Amino acid sequence: MTSPSGRLSIMAPKPNPKVAKAFRAMKDLGISEDMVKPALKNLLKLYDKNWEHIEAENYRALIDAIFEIEDEEVHHQPEQPLKRPRPGNQDQDFSLVEENIATTSATFLHFANTNSDTALNNTDPQQLQDTMEPSKLAVSNSNPSDESESDSPPSCLRPRGRRPTSSKALAIAEASEAHQPCDTNETLYLSQMSLKDQHKELVPSHPSEEDNTLSERLSQGAQDISNGKDTEEEFIGKCDSANGVHRVIPPENETSTSFHNSANGITDGVLLLPEDAALSTHGLYTSIHDNESGPADNSIGTVNRKKVLEMGAEKSVSVIKNKWNQARTSETTYLLDATDITKGEENVRISIINHYNDVFPPSFCYINESLVGRKAQVNVSLAQIGKEDCCSTCARDCLSLKDICICTRSTGGRYAYTTDGILNEEFLEECISMTRNPQKHSQFFCEDCPLQVRKDKDAREPCKGHLVRKIIKECWRKCQCSKHCGNRLVQRGISHKLQVFMTSGGKGWGLRTLVDLPKGTFVCEYVGEILTVSELYLRNQSCLGNCADAVVLDAGWASSKEIKEDKALCLDATVYGNVARFINHRCADANLVAIPVEVETPDHFYHRVAFFTSKKVGALEELTRDYGINFNDCDHFTRPFSCRCGSTFCRNMKHYNRKRTKENALLPFDFKI
Numbered sequence: 001m002t003s004p005s006g007r008l009s010i011m012a013p014k015p016n017p018k019v020a021k022a023f024r025a026m027k028d029l030g031i032s033e034d035m036v037k038p039a040l041k042n043l044l045k046l047y048d049k050n051w052e053h054i055e056a057e058n059y060r061a062l063i064d065a066i067f068e069i070e071d072e073e074v075h076h077q078p079e080q081p082l083k084r085p086r087p088g089n090q091d092q093d094f095s096l097v098e099e100n101i102a103t104t105s106a107t108f109l110h111f112a113n114t115n116s117d118t119a120l121n122n123t124d125p126q127q128l129q130d131t132m133e134p135s136k137l138a139v140s141n142s143n144p145s146d147e148s149e150s151d152s153p154p155s156c157l158r159p160r161g162r163r164p165t166s167s168k169a170l171a172i173a174e175a176s177e178a179h180q181p182c183d184t185n186e187t188l189y190l191s192q193m194s195l196k197d198q199h200k201e202l203v204p205s206h207p208s209e210e211d212n213t214l215s216e217r218l219s220q221g222a223q224d225i226s227n228g229k230d231t232e233e234e235f236i237g238k239c240d241s242a243n244g245v246h247r248v249i250p251p252e253n254e255t256s257t258s259f260h261n262s263a264n265g266i267t268d269g270v271l272l273l274p275e276d277a278a279l280s281t282h283g284l285y286t287s288i289h290d291n292e293s294g295p296a297d298n299s300i301g302t303v304n305r306k307k308v309l310e311m312g313a314e315k316s317v318s319v320i321k322n323k324w325n326q327a328r329t330s331e332t333t334y335l336l337d338a339t340d341i342t343k344g345e346e347n348v349r350i351s352i353i354n355h356y357n358d359v360f361p362p363s364f365c366y367i368n369e370s371l372v373g374r375k376a377q378v379n380v381s382l383a384q385i386g387k388e389d390c391c392s393t394c395a396r397d398c399l400s401l402k403d404i405c406i407c408t409r410s411t412g413g414r415y416a417y418t419t420d421g422i423l424n425e426e427f428l429e430e431c432i433s434m435t436r437n438p439q440k441h442s443q444f445f446c447e448d449c450p451l452q453v454r455k456d457k458d459a460r461e462p463c464k465g466h467l468v469r470k471i472i473k474e475c476w477r478k479c480q481c482s483k484h485c486g487n488r489l490v491q492r493g494i495s496h497k498l499q500v501f502m503t504s505g506g507k508g509w510g511l512r513t514l515v516d517l518p519k520g521t522f523v524c525e526y527v528g529e530i531l532t533v534s535e536l537y538l539r540n541q542s543c544l545g546n547c548a549d550a551v552v553l554d555a556g557w558a559s560s561k562e563i564k565e566d567k568a569l570c571l572d573a574t575v576y577g578n579v580a581r582f583i584n585h586r587c588a589d590a591n592l593v594a595i596p597v598e599v600e601t602p603d604h605f606y607h608r609v610a611f612f613t614s615k616k617v618g619a620l621e622e623l624t625r626d627y628g629i630n631f632n633d634c635d636h637f638t639r640p641f642s643c644r645c646g647s648t649f650c651r652n653m654k655h656y657n658r659k660r661t662k663e664n665a666l667l668p669f670d671f672k673i
């Protein structure tokens with residue numbers, strides 16, 4: 001480059017602001033540049049220049065790394081090569097574990113990658129800045145939660161897992177039919193994310209349709225195509241599986257001696273295996289059991305003596321220590337079960353599969369029925385259920401009785417379900433029509449719309465309308481029929497095999513069926529925290545760019561002139577939820593339709609939201625629903641996303657929106673804040 005004087009000048013490399021910021025932050029803590037340099041260099045190498053992890057929790061990893069180096073210097077120990085998982089390694093593919101993974105009780109392994117890190121030889125901070133680029137990982141924040149807020153979700157709900165990088169891990173799950181529960185020999189995938197990371201979802205690059213076809217074929221054949229390349233070591237901690245929550249308990253004493261405290265190099269609660277151990281699924285499984293001491297009580301596994309000896313005590317200790325250090329960056333580390341995301345909460349196991357990368361689904365607390373939040377008014381007292389709201393003269397199965405049950409009152413004296421356990425066709429068609437053509441159906445306009453009242457006075461708009469929806473009333477406990485009554489479908493929960501999977505169309509995770517579903521089949525409910533709209537609004541305000549996934553329970557609003565604040569309810573599945581939180585949006589021709597269902601309370605303000613198939617859905621087809629989003633309307637709670645539904649009726653296409661703005665103003669059921 002030439003200067004104005006015409007002379008050649010050498011430009012100083014532009015400093016990387018992240019490096020400068022890290023140095024500044026350490027300086028503020030009184031840590032000198034000399035101490036920061038090697039630690040930062042190591043971390044950048046370890047994390048493959050992913051600054052997310054370095055900056056997390058005010059540079060906690062960096063501070064740890066600095067002190068680790070100090071410790072090592074004090075003890076005159078040579079630095080051991082650190083290997084940490086490289087978040088978001090997009091190159092790795094793993095496959096298999098289709099439906100049958102859900103049938104095993106195998107569980108979790110955490111695999112660190114073996115990718116060769118490019119050495120960063122330069123320790124000069126200025127030059128470091130030139131080499132350090134922000135990670136290319138696409139990271140999207142999708143969860144709210146300011147912990148300090150009383151409205152915020154509790155900390156038990158934070159895990160946001162990375163997925164094990166190895167298809168071998170899943171192969172183990174598939175192959176190991178004889179696995180035992182977590183507190184014995186079960187192996188676990190370990191989610192080790194910092195608190196901040198736990199609320200971030202790693203969004204993969206969009207796999208192509210071609211990939212999808214291939215991986216789907218593979219998944220059906222349960223083939224492993226990774227050849228174990230992506231697995232180096234497996235790390236397993238002690239597991240406390242109380243209350244269905246798998247929690248890893250770090251060793252109490254983190255000095256190196258505690259990691260190889262016995263003559264044979266075996267340490268309770270920690271399992272460490274080099275890459276080759278995972279090459280054979282049986283090999284890995286066997287090796288867990290091969291140790292001579294046997295697993296300790298309440299421990300997932302014990303260190304395999306042979307492998308530790310092979311690796312050498314020093315390296316083993318170093319690897320374990322680094323792993324624990326990493327785990328320590330989370331207040332608590334949780335495990336997610338790839339074989340059953342429901343943690344046993346549903347009648348069926350729901351497996352998770354990602355054919356494209358090593359990302360695990362965003363973590364949340366799985367619940368199978370909605371929980372009442374702090375302010376919501378949901379009165380389910382038996383006293384509230386009058387004679388007209390329960391069938392006191394029915395017996396067994398109301399659908400098989402000659403007389404129509406009183407619980408059909410809200411559906412015009414007709415059962416919404418058939419004796420085959422699917423939705424009555426006529427009823428279903430009406431519900432589909434309401435979703436697809438809301439403008440053709442009765443709407444209710446509230447005076448003070450709860451969706452508007454929280455806004456600044458100037459920003460408020462008149463109510464945009466709520467559909468006067470058809471509500472199904474199921475028989476319930478005060479009724480005299482049995483739990484198997486045909487008019488109790490939704491309350492019995494999920495009964496068809498489903499799977500959470502990484503979509504190929506750039507929509508992130510999705511939900512699909514593993515079996516053919518006839519039209520009108522109940523798939524699942526939308527389950528979440530029952531919040532008031534105001535609470536949801538507050539949550540939305542306190543989350544930085546990450547918004548909740550919520551469904552408004554407005555089906556009964558038409559029945560009241562004035563909707564009190566504690567009665568304007570919604571379901572937020574961001575933190576507590578079920579599989580429905582993975583259902584993606586499809587404009588107009590989605591294969592699911594949402595129908596309000598009353599089970600425990602007839603007050604109309606709280607109702608469940610049940611998804612039924614609006615058409616025949618084939619096995620492995622993605623399940624979709626229309627969120628009811630108006631992509632043009634930035635003024636409501638909806639956080640717009642760029643729709644990739646692929647429907648010919650997509651409302652996110654500009655020409656389409658221009659034509660249909662009026663109709664789209666209606667915001668049925670859902671909004672996403």
Ligand SMILES: C[S@@+](CC[C@H](N)C(=O)[O-])C[C@H]1O[C@@H](n2cnc3c(N)ncnc32)[C@H](O)[C@@H]1O
Binds near residue numbers: 641
């Ligand atoms: C309820 S979540 C669905 C599960 C989500 N895909 C995941 O990975 O967790 C809603 C979010 O999924 C994504 N999504 C859903 N439908 C989509 C679509 N048709 N096109 C693009 N993104 C979509 C959007 O990011 C949206 O905010």
